[in-house]
Amino acid sequence: MLHLEPTPHGGDAAPGCVDFSTGVSPLPPPEAVLESFRAADVRRYPHPTGLPLRERVAELHGLPPDGVVVGNGSVELIWALARAFAGPGRSAVVLTPAFAEYAQAVRASGATVESLAAEGPPFEWNLEALLAMLRRHTPSLLFVCRPSNPCLAVFPMEAVRAAAEASPGTLVVVDEAYQPLFEGVPPMSPGGNVVVLRSLTKVFALPGLRLGYLLGEPRLLRAVQASLPPWNVSAPALAAGRVALDCLGQVDAVRAEVARLRGAQQALLAEAGARVDASGGTFLLCRVPEARAFASAAVQAGVRVRDCTSLGLPHHIRLGVRLEADHPLLRAAWRRVRELLE
Template sequence: MEPHPVAHGALDEAELAQFGLHPDQVIDFSSNINPFGPPAAVLAALRALDPAPYPDRSCLRLRQQLAQRHRCRLEAVVAGNGANELIHLAARALGAPGTTALVAAPAYGEYAHACRLAGMQVVEVRSTAATQFQPDPAALLAAIERLQPRLLWLCSPNNPTGVPVAIATIVELAHACARYGGWLILDRAYLSLERDVAGHDPLDDHAPANLIRIYSLTKSYAVAGLRIGYAIAEPEPASTIARWQPAWSVSSAAQAAALAMLADTAFLPATLPRLWAASDELAAGLRQLGLTVWRSALPFMLVQCADAALTRRRLLAHGCVVRDCTSFGLPEWVRIAPRLPADNARLVAAWREIASL
């Protein structure tokens, strides 16, 4: 059976055209992007870029900086065309047709999609609102023992719930997978948006050998259009993943922007408190409307509604795009990423309007 397309957030110009809307007329609350970026240093690097030469297909300078940041060997770093490319590369390079991929759900739909494209069987272990969306380590460990998965996909902090998984639990799950020759692929795309982010990943100090960590540089620096992410793994699996990657996958623009981001040590400390303040204000405004708002370790939030698809359509008519979470298996929730304070006030006003219908 041919896999279905994966639902995503962000603006869809074809859909907007059906509503008679132009992208300039809507505010995108569906994309988890820092509204206070991109940094000036990134824009300056892009203006100075010579687009004529081919990009460095080894991404050497970028990988050197990332290896320094994560205190690992250069050979442990794979740069990619966004975290999404690395998800697909990992599924094809480390998975195998007919084997099992286990997904800690609700989760980003590309994990399952990439594994199905690689000929794998996908099984979910789901957390629910009734348990505060907390993943159940015992259930995951039992599923590993029963299914002996080739791949276990885990997102921490999670999209769409924002829930983090304890480092000790991640390590325990990785060791359980290793007993059956499996890999734990950990999505860290949103780690840098945590309120009290430490500035480094604690897993840099004691990552199991079968742990593949995937990071994004586009969310916290607001450069999603450039597509830049990277993976950290032991040199052997990193090399295996890289062999599946097309040449020149990471553009010169993405590499130049990433180097500028990594050199800018002031941007995140300056903007993350503002992002969290906007998140706090938006969550309070929505709760004042009587809405149930779920928020955990990330600034984006889930808002409960009777019908997520209908709520999204009604808000879109008011120029606000939110993420219908039906594709996550959460048809009574929408996901909202905070924007600038004036934009957030517009969303609250739009919600108040649709609530009176």
């Protein structure tokens, strides 16, 4: 555990640099959510397992409250899943390229990680190869990032179900952190050995709030809850989460506006000579000669992009979608980077 290097992430642009490195919605968070956050009573401990929010989420998804665990960001729940179901002598399979914390959390638990990489672009996983891996390793966990960050591919719902049925001893974790922001990607329902992770930080632009939840069978989620400390979600986050759920009616409008901005950003990149290999939700995945060099040159040109080398894509950078006011800067930066690298 001590030898684990921290995983790189976006979202840490230096002052003066415009941050295109995350997939958080570029639209402002709902004002009512911010108000509820500010009004929360922090003089008392919150409920140890966030029951008032779990009840509200459960109602929304037609589950009992024990079928919901809330986390300090969905990332906390990824780590709790690894603590509960992985561990020494066990293994997990991850569909890659994907969010690096699945592998990190599994390794930290003492278990081993097997990856099945998508072929592409366009990126796609081979279901037969996955089924063979599940037979070979009988992993305790399978992580499916749906849609996947950074390759933006969507592992079909039927394929997830086929994998879950073929390997009943494997807990299949479907991470739908970005699902609300993608068109044509219906959410998966939890059940049996499939659990579903949701984040409230992406679609409502609240990454600093830290709030996500896990849906699944209570008998499985009991172990996840037991792997978390009490009061893991603060009173302001619980209060804001309840109001955010009341704002779910705004998600269609957010998704449509993000799609419009993404289209505009993609057109501008094409004009600047960029090759966009995949796009969806709040992301554009661009092919570049060498991602590491490109990302450093981009900082010099005033923008922070996500170098995907650590995610297994050394020739790709990932861009978040931003408001139109930032688009001219991106076009200028793209041209500047090409000059710097020539």
